[in-house]
Amino acid sequence: MQELPLVKPAHEQEHIDKCTRRLSTIEGQVRGLKRMIEEDANNCVDILTQISSVHEALRSVGKEVMRKYLKTCATNAIKSGSDDVYDELMGVIYKYVK
Amino acid sequence: MQELPLVKPAHEQEHIDKCTRRLSTIEGQVRGLKRMIEEDANNCVDILTQISSVHEALRSVGKEVMRKYLKTCATNAIKSGSDDVYDELMGVIYKYVK
Amino acid sequence: MQELPLVKPAHEQEHIDKCTRRLSTIEGQVRGLKRMIEEDANNCVDILTQISSVHEALRSVGKEVMRKYLKTCATNAIKSGSDDVYDELMGVIYKYVK
Amino acid sequence: MQELPLVKPAHEQEHIDKCTRRLSTIEGQVRGLKRMIEEDANNCVDILTQISSVHEALRSVGKEVMRKYLKTCATNAIKSGSDDVYDELMGVIYKYVK
Numbered sequence: 001m002q003e004l005p006l007v008k009p010a011h012e013q014e015h016i017d018k019c020t021r022r023l024s025t026i027e028g029q030v031r032g033l034k035r036m037i038e039e040d041a042n043n044c045v046d047i048l049t050q051i052s053s054v055h056e057a058l059r060s061v062g063k064e065v066m067r068k069y070l071k072t073c074a075t076n077a078i079k080s081g082s083d084d085v086y087d088e089l090m091g092v093i094y095k096y097v098k
Numbered sequence: 099m100q101e102l103p104l105v106k107p108a109h110e111q112e113h114i115d116k117c118t119r120r121l122s123t124i125e126g127q128v129r130g131l132k133r134m135i136e137e138d139a140n141n142c143v144d145i146l147t148q149i150s151s152v153h154e155a156l157r158s159v160g161k162e163v164m165r166k167y168l169k170t171c172a173t174n175a176i177k178s179g180s181d182d183v184y185d186e187l188m189g190v191i192y193k194y195v196k
Numbered sequence: 197m198q199e200l201p202l203v204k205p206a207h208e209q210e211h212i213d214k215c216t217r218r219l220s221t222i223e224g225q226v227r228g229l230k231r232m233i234e235e236d237a238n239n240c241v242d243i244l245t246q247i248s249s250v251h252e253a254l255r256s257v258g259k260e261v262m263r264k265y266l267k268t269c270a271t272n273a274i275k276s277g278s279d280d281v282y283d284e285l286m287g288v289i290y291k292y293v294k
Numbered sequence: 295m296q297e298l299p300l301v302k303p304a305h306e307q308e309h310i311d312k313c314t315r316r317l318s319t320i321e322g323q324v325r326g327l328k329r330m331i332e333e334d335a336n337n338c339v340d341i342l343t344q345i346s347s348v349h350e351a352l353r354s355v356g357k358e359v360m361r362k363y364l365k366t367c368a369t370n371a372i373k374s375g376s377d378d379v380y381d382e383l384m385g386v387i388y389k390y391v392k
Contacts, residue, residue: 012139019132019135020135023132026128030124030125031121031125033121033159037114041110041113041114042171048160048163049194051159052193052194055153055156055196058149058153058156062146063290065145065146066146066286067286068142070282070285071282073142078275086263086266086267090262090266092146094259096149097289097290164384165380165384168383172372184361184365187364188364192391195387195388212332215335220328226317226321229317230318233310234310237306237310237313238367240360240366240367241386244356244363247352247355247356248390251392254345254352255349257327257345258345261341261345265342268338269338291342292343
């Protein structure tokens, strides 16, 4: 049987678009960083500032994914009432929140 | 007058190569992240793990640049004996060390 | 009318005891730090190591409180199905997780 | 032979006083935290806020000690021109800066 192309629910497509748009921006920032270092590697403080911006942009993608995680995966688990869920939740939060 | 192409000292060229090689790897990781999210945005924990790896790789570039900063900019300043230098040094360290 | 002394449920009393025990340890560590600095303030690296241990101990209290927050406050909210709850949850997590 | 009481140089005594004063404040904050938790352990967000303040206060002591480290230990090493010093310096900075 042929697999049908999946149409994703609107809010999911929105989430995907938001994340990939930001990741494309990050790709551009990383390319910019390479140029900065090639042109003047002694310009340390400006390079560090730019690296900081990339971390910040990446963190915003991470937050978006963490929100999705809480909203779907974690919420289902909490509603199920299982007790192990808090260990998993705490593990994910303390591992990935920066 | 025509500008001559600058030949950089060996250790500086090494620093530049190390940083740009790592940044190219990071570009690849970011493209991989986009694909992961497009293919299955519900795979939250794996996506968060991959985002973490990119932060880690970026941090290693940051450390390389911070070492260069300390070795050149900061060292010159400290040798000069100026007192303001510690304020600047503390500012840079506490702003950029992650 | 006279207020009766409240008897707390066992798991809550356990949580309180765990936190206060750790906080008493932290008080002792902070006093130790004062002595270290008074005795030899040039012993910078050892002092920084001890400060790190206090952060670590404090973080473990924070984790214990965050788990309680997720288990009670947040879980009630998620079960209620309100949509704002994820904004609050994300706010608390990103503000307090270290 | 009897050991004479050491008189510390003014800027060192100032450093010690600053650190111990702040550590006494932190001790008070930690005791306050114990009371908060004993009185109402369900007040999670306020408790997390208070824990955050203690981290912040502790970080300010850490910064003061890091500045001293850079000013004395590290500066001597950099002036000596030894090459290993940057490894040590990077190690201390990346281990203790929060």
